[in-house]
Amino acid sequence: MRAKREAPHLAGRRGNYGEGVRLGIDLDGVVADFNTGWIRRYNQEFGTDIAFDAVVAWNGIPSLTHFRHMGEFWKWARDHGGHSLFRHLDTYPGAVETLSSLARRHQVVILTTKPDWAVHDTFAWIADHRIPTREVHILEDKWEVPCDVYLDDAPHNLAALVAHRPEATVCRFVRPWNEPVAGAFDVETWEQFAQLVNRLSVTSG
Secondary structure, X not given: OOXXXXXXXXXXXXXXXXXXXXXXXXXXXXXXXXXXXXXXXXHHHHOOOOOOOOOOOOOOHHHHOOOOOHHHHHHHHOOEOOEOHHHHOOEOOOHHHHHXXXXXXXXXEEEEOOOHHHHHHHHHHHHHOOOOOOEEEEOOOHHHOOOOEEEEOOHHHHHHHHHHOOOOEEEEEOOOOOOOOOOOEEEOOHHHHHHHHHHHHHHHO
């Protein structure tokens, strides 16, 4: 893991699932495999053969599809069998299992950005996949929700979290569409993230 600063000393807080710290967890690109989800449906609908690992840039979808801009993509994503695309996403391997394990000691706080038309599907998806949380925030500025540790993949969110929450540990889930962010820790797997949280918890105990 690459770190631009030392991990802070965490003050333990009591969470809904036990004593521990607040973990601010992003959904799409971190827990939910958004790119595999839309690519699979796009290939089926339009007869294309886009590789599941083709996305290598943030908002790079138009360059891979017939959509002229992201607005056209979101219009297409709005209705798939009576639900939005967000209802049909799989989880990344190890995501739910790791969160369930962490939730025994810590509070899992979901921080996600969604269009208004995807709000109900987001809550349904969380229930369908039994994400261990009792606190969900659908918002643009994730730094407004205080957490001890944040995990995100969006470059703009990571930069904002580092800037507005200097007391917190901000983690970048390494993906092809993001790059290192000064002040954030790099994690490449859910196992690494769990190890980081547990290590911080031990040093703050």
